[in-house]
Amino acid sequence: MSLEASPETVPVLVAGGSLVGLSAAMFLASRGVACLVVERHHGSALHPRARGFTQRTLEMFDTAGLRHLPEIPASITRLRRVRTESLVAAPTAEVEWTPQGAVRPSAAPAASYSPHTGAAIAQDQLEPLLRQRALELGATLRPGTELVRFEDDGDGVVAWLKDSQGSVQTVRARYLIGCDGNRSVVREALGIARQGVGVLQVMRSVLFRAEELERFRRDGIGQWEIQQPGLDAFLAGYGDGRWVLMFKDDIDRNPAALDAAIQRAVGTPVRAEIITTGRWELTALIADRFSQGRVFLAGDAAHTLPPNRGGYGANTGIADAFNLAWKLAAVLSGQSEDSLLDSYDEERKPIAWMRFQQTFARPDYARFADDAIREIPLLDPIAIELGERYRSSIIDETASDLPLAQRPDEWRGQPGTRAPHRVVTRDGRSISTLDLYGAGWVLVSSSNTWCDAAAHIGARTGVPISSINLPAVLAQNDRALAEQDLGITGGGASLVRPDGVIAWRSIEDDGTVDALERAMDVVARPARRSRDRACSGSGRTGAPRV
16 A cells, blocks of 8 residues: 555544543643544444543543533442342342451541542543543544554654545554554554453443432442342443443343343333443453554553453543653653653553552452452552552652552652642632642742742753742641642752652752752753753763652
């Protein structure tokens, strides 16, 4: 197949326009990166699939202006699951996501860790909102089009795209993101293998509408393990009149058999409108690498986990896209050198493996795990959601004995962790400290010396840094608490990345332009500094590590 004389060009091509691909488009467009999303389907799947998006996911959505999603009630942070004979029967047992006593109780309520409670919305209802927001921000979406082939020539990626009429055209992109699911064409073309448990089981499902069953969704119970002679199934409601019954077998049932199974699972006559059926392979596999050359994997293309109450499938994929978007924006804008992108695999793959292990260490999936995983200590769900720590070549932190995750209040501004949330008063109104971050690089300090140093770094490195002088924007008590949260009470400084992650800090009031510049060389990989070093044949390496 010959190339067109002048193929269409785009900075970033996203293969796959479902949840993660749409999130990637929205995050990229919100940072001024033009992108093209191709998706072979013309809309969302009939199955609602994921339901329940975490506090951290909503914080990410906030940075792109996607707000006002239906909240998860504050009293229900995790869906409860019970074992029972039928929906109407009394439960025989409750299956906890994190068993009582497995983790140390938190002294702080979950609501104190984030301005959000999470969103109770099904994936097929969220995806149209993501499409709309991505389009508003300038992304290009091309439904009914699939990626059939691509080549990475070192300077860019040439992709062959086929539309629903069978026509093929070529597109040239600087970078390609494969968000094309478990059977990723992108991953397979790269020859990237996967490791993990593999296929756990094949299941069949029926999605049906039964508004009258909503009365059973109370006390936080939203999932039922149905156990009867001849019926081993899983029943769950989506909160909008739709329910799914999943069979733990691979039997193709006709409509009459499906209705009979629904009646048995409910335990009382119900009028059920069958919407669609499905066949599912539950898999647990992590790609050996999340990037190769100018191509990146995100979402199920990079990691598949079985459905779980931690939200480790959909929410992990969205976090992939968020992590990658700011880095691509920095490189494409000319601010940072290409090596910044190496940190995507360094940061996201360990998180995927941690969530893999935490899934199989819990009762829901422990039967599929080996002894080594079952013995892994369980982490507090809020630690996994809001207290993960990145370790990579662009995080300026030497401590190797710190955990990969712990609750936000147990961190004190360590590099690699999310900048913490606290409600403070600014200009007479209450805001979250998270509102101070998310657009670009931010230096936070109570020291004029550090803030003055930040003002000079943009011109030297080509990477703008805004500074927040805490005494100038916060009342004294709020300022003291913010300093405590960031671990800079001695007049030090905290450098926060565009994704709200702390990249570097100094705990002392010794701010100088050179010290901050050395730090930026590590954490931002300035392209201008790279060019200067190439011209001079020398340059600074390393950064102050505190």
